[in-house]
Amino acid sequence: MNNYRCAVIGAGFIGAAHVEAIRRLGFVEIVALCDVSGAEAKAEQLNIGLAYSDYRTMMDEVKPD
Numbered sequence: 001m002n003n004y005r006c007a008v009i010g011a012g013f014i015g016a017a018h019v020e021a022i023r024r025l026g027f028v029e030i031v032a033l034c035d036v037s038g039a040e041a042k043a044e045q046l047n048i049g050l051a052y053s054d055y056r057t058m059m060d061e062v063k064p065d
Contacts (some may be wrong), residue, residue: 007032007064009055011042019046032062 006028008019012035022028032050033043043051052058 002027004028004065005031005062007034007058007062008048009034009058011035011039011046015042016046019048031064032058034058 004027006022008015008022008030011019011033015035019030019033022030030046030048032052033039033046033048034052034055035042036053039051039053043049050058050062052061
């Protein structure tokens with residue numbers, strides 16, 4: 001099975017649950033998080049290496065699967 005690189009857009013109310021669900025898949029790595037407010041703090045809290053406030057920049061730079 002292939003491993004996939006994933007980026008999450010939006011870390012609001014249910015964002016942490018989505019991150020946890022993606023991680024439980026076992027073959028997906030979350031490489032970046034995008035949120036318009038406090039992206040760096042949210043990414044750090046969720047143990048995600050990269051944080052962005054603009055999804056277009058994130059997609060251009062990270063190029064997730």
